[in-house]
Amino acid sequence: MAKFVIMQLTTYISDLLYRYECVIIPGFGAFLTRYKSAHIDEVSNTFNPPSKIVSFNKQLQANDGLFANYVASVEKCSYETALQRIRNFTAQITRDLYEGKTVSFKNIGEFSLNDEKLLQFEPFTQHNYSTSAFGLSSFVSPKINRETYKETVSDLEEKAAIHFTPERREAKPYLKYAAIAIIALSALGFGGMKVYENQVQQFNYAEREKANSLVENQIQEATFIIENPLPVLSLQVPKHTGMYHLVAGAYRMEANASKKVAQLREKGYSPLKMDANRYGLHQVLYASFDDKLEAQRKLLEIQKTENADAWLLVQEIK
Incomplete structure (x- = not known):
């Protein structure tokens, strides 16, 4: 047993x-x-995960x-x-x-x-307790031996002369005139397209200036009147940031957790009641810290003065 x-x-x-x-x-x-972190054992050629x-x-x-x-x-x-x-x-x-x-x-x-x-x-x-390396295991890979082969380029070249014998081809006259006509038509088409694009840009610019002028006149003529404005409401919500949190207690009934929050608030703390965790417990926090040593010092102070069962929670709160 x-x-x-x-x-x-x-x-x-x-x-x-x-x-x-x-x-x-x-x-x-x-x-x-x-x-x-992940590392390699050079003696055994073993790759180890984080x-x-x-x-x-x-x-x-x-x-x-x-x-x-x-x-x-x-x-x-x-x-x-x-x-x-x-x-x-x-x-x-x-x-x-x-x-x-x-x-x-x-x-x-x-x-x-x-x-x-x-x-x-x-x-x-x-056994690996790192959740970031879940499913990863060590493995051995044999060492790769790389060899460099150096050869003289001149030994690999084939020194054979290459002779080019151009052929004389007689161009047909009508093909020459057809090519000239195609070039001329392409130039005219390109010039006409540029003229059209310039006209479209000028029209768009004029219409945009006209619309901007109309909007400015309407804004200048408008008068905004707000009757019975609502008073400014200022809220101060305690912020709990950091990875280290001082826990005053964990309660299965949310009403008991809320009662603990009210008690801590009367003592001058800015407590936080967390949502129920996976075990159905509502944890109530005294405070949260970014620095671990600062959190531990505050925890010892609370344990000595008012709550010997207070404990440290290391967790990111969203």
């Missing part, structure tokens, strides 16, 4: 790594992903709510129940490690303790 729970929760972690750069397991550590490299940081253990909310939404349980399952999960992993076992997370990597009882993580490189 314990192995089934571990496999199930590691599958959830793997799902989140496709969409987020940081997935924290409360009380255990955090999985981090870093983008790596990918995400997975690493582990034991220092990041504070609960940001991401993993627990995902477990709660998938297993359709409460947030507190999901947290308890995660605590049991980390406790089982810790016991296995101190018993000298190697703990494997499917498609992610393996954990073990070294001789100094320090945690070691070895990522699996076969």
Whole structure:
């Protein structure tokens, strides 16, 4: 049963790594992903697509709510129940490690303790978490050897003289006069066409000037009167831009999310209620940031002063 729970929760972690750069397991550590561009291994002639490299940081253990909310939404349980399952999960992993076992997370990597009882993580490189490289796989192409063949041009040329013997042909007189007549007719036709084009352009120009003059006179004579103009309405709508958002909470009932928005607005925030996500949860945001470090500093401040369960959402809002 314990192995089934571990496999199930590691599958959830793997799902989140496709969409987020940081997935924290409360009380255990955090999985981090870093983008790596496409590259070629010159030793094995292997072409590798863009990918995400997975690493582990034991220092990041504070609960940001991401993993627990995902477990709660998938297993359709409460947030507190999901947290308890995660605590049991980390406790089982810790016991296995101190018993000298190697703990494997499917498609992610393996954990073990070294001789100094320090945690070691070895990522699996076969699995690619970059969605931009979906369907692409590594392949080996044999090295292409190019050889340059140099030959003397003079050796390839055939030095054979080519003699041209012109033939004398007597031109018939009536063909010469027919050619002259065709040229004369073409010249007359071209001249007549140019005269016609000039006349059309002059007529179009005169009509365009006449129309412009009429429009200007009508504009000058018009009088615009607006009775009882409407007062100017000024709206201030909070803007949430950037990839990093501070989440105050996620609510299955939209009414509860709206109530949270009203509470935050009374405290001086400019909150935003997001549309329901794929799990039917309405997330309420404190604020959004373009800079990741600035968002993390603000998150720590909120967690210390008013909401210990606030967490960081990394997502583009449209």
